[in-house]
Amino acid sequence: MLVAFATGSQTCIDAHFGLAPAFAIYDVTAEAIVSKGMVYCPQEFASEADKEDKVETRMQILHGCTVAYCTSIGGPAAARLVQSGIHPLKVPEGTVIEDELKRLQTLLAGSPPPWLRKRLQQEKRLKED
Template sequence: MLVAFASKSMKTIDSHFGLAESFAIYKVTAEKIESLGVTACPQGEAGDEDKVESKLNLLKNCSVVYCTQIGGPAAARLVQSNIHPLKVPEGRPIQDELERLQLLLATNPPPWLVKKIKKEQEKEA
């Protein structure tokens, strides 16, 4: 599954979803964590709707997006796009969240994560 982290430092989760200038993207499975690099957000976006739409386009293949804050309408748009937003405290290390997610995938994932895994498997079939 592809996972995005709203981050300036690319080491910690330190950005609000709507204000994020870039996202660190990773592929996570129960066996492996692979960095796919950084996706920069377009600059000079006009309104809030445009910002959310451009971020949705950048993150459309991701299953989960971690951020420090996200507004209700933006969170709803992510969910409608089958992307699960997760808010975490600012400064949380990306590596810690990757390892936590990997452990969840390998052991007992919560229902929302099981649903994501099934959707991804259906896409690949």
């Protein structure tokens, strides 16, 4: 599954979802962790309307991700993410990405929470079709 981390440093989760300069993307399974690189968010917007919908821009950037880690996210933005199939997770600022990847991998190898198990089953069905 694809996992995104809101980051400016590329090593820690250190950004608010709507203000993140970039997201580090990883493909995580119980057996492997593979970096898919960094995806940078636009900081300059053509118009005020574009700036207002930076959540939509980030949702498009993160299309295909199952989880998005950040230090903070507003309620409406979190609801929009969930509706688009991305589960937001808030963690303390400075959380090391590598530590979260290992924790997530251990979770996948064991007993994932119900929301994650359901999402993994959906992804498996899509791959089989």
